[in-house]
Amino acid sequence: MKTWFITGTSTGLGRVLTEKLLEQGHRVAATLRKPEAINDLKDKYGDKLWIAKLDVTDTAEINTVVKRAFDELGTIDVIANNAGYALFCAAEEAADEQIRQQIDTNILGSVMVIRAALPYLRAQGSGRILQFSSAGGQTTYPNFSYYHLTKWAVEGFCDTFAKEVAPLNIGVTIVEPGAHQTSFGSAMTTAPVMEAYDATPAGDVRRAIASNSFPIRGDVDKTVQAVIDSLEVSPAPLRLALGGDAYRDVRASLVARLESLDQQKDLALASELP
Template sequence: MKTWFITGTSTGLGRILTEKLLQQGQRVAATLRKPDALDDLKGQYGNQLWVARLDVTDSAQIKDVVKKAFDELGQIDVIVNNAGYALFCAAEEASDEQIRQQIDTNILGSVQVIRAALPFLREQRGGRILQLSSAGGQTTYPNFSYYHLTKWAMEGFCDTLAKEVAPLNIGVTIVEPGAHHTAFGAALATAPVMEAYDKTPAGDIRRAMQSGTFPIKNDVDRTVQSIIECVETSPAPLRLALGGDAYRDMRAALVSRLEALDNQKATAMASEMQD
């Protein structure tokens, strides 16, 4: 039996992951802004489920909750940074406050959870950190510019973090799901629409989302099970792509970037000083 610490467990992948882990006999420290959202699971699983209120934009609260979880539960094997949301608008449409909230939640919240957990993981000589990113951490879709800002930032942070903590027996995996039928779409934050973007790719994506024609073909249950199983893989996979759309879109983006880089090889190498 492992103990998992998971943020953002009220809905979506966080809730489904919590449910599946409890069904499999694992122990879960679940955090969320409204703890009563898990009253049904607490009633069913009792002490197998530890629940705490946590707003990941509150760094002091993060430190307190993470410390309390380790103090009361002892060893925690897996830290899952799941809390987050998407600001769905063109770059020009968002307000300063919306941009700040997106960054505070998706970047600073995730970073501070990891920073709070690391001393305990070091002390217990190991553990896993799972950072929920998305296919949008490697590729981009119009109208998600600020969401991509946060996911690309966390991927760079975790890619570096993995190198720093590997000698300490701490594994890091960036989880990159494609589109799934969860509460994610319903939780999209929006901004007033500017007519200038109506006949652009941003407008096309908006209409596809609103009409329900945006393709979603991934199985949530299989994806969550793959997340659970990845912690048994050693060494920890740095990235875990989940969903056919995630694989196709990320591969196309990577191939395109590699082709562009290769086309600049002569220019790049010309700047290198010769011995």
């Protein structure tokens, strides 16, 4: 049995992950902005569930909570960075405060949780970090530009620091789920719509989601179990795409980028010094 530290456990995949781990006998340090949201799990599982209030945009609070978790629980095997949300609007429509909140939560929040945990993982000589991203960390959809900004950024960070910590017996996996009913709609924040974007791909995506014609086929139970099972894979898989939409869209994006790069091969080589 393992001890997990998870951010964003009140709803969505974070809540389901917490429930499933507890059901399987693991110990969970669950963090969230409103701890009372999981009182039912505390009543059911008692000491198996450690709860702390945490706003991942507050770096001082992150450091305090992570330290307390390691001090009180001892070895923590898994850090699961799940807290986050999506700002759903065209790039021009967002307010400055919304953009900052998206960056502070999805990028800086994730980075600071990892930084806070690394000294303890190094000291214990082991650990696994699961960074929840999405298919949107490798591909893009209109109306999600700021969400993609954060997911592409955090994936680049994780891809890099995974190389730094591998010799320290710390594994890193970027989790890339497709769309799931449990959190797809509730985890989105919107901005006032500008008429100029009605006839653009941003408008098309908005209408598809409003009419429920956007396909959402992710199985939450299977996805969460796949995340748990990934802990048994060694070395840690750097990326874990989950869902048919994640596989198809990420693959199409990678193929298109590779084809574009190959078309520029002669230009790239010609720009070198002789």
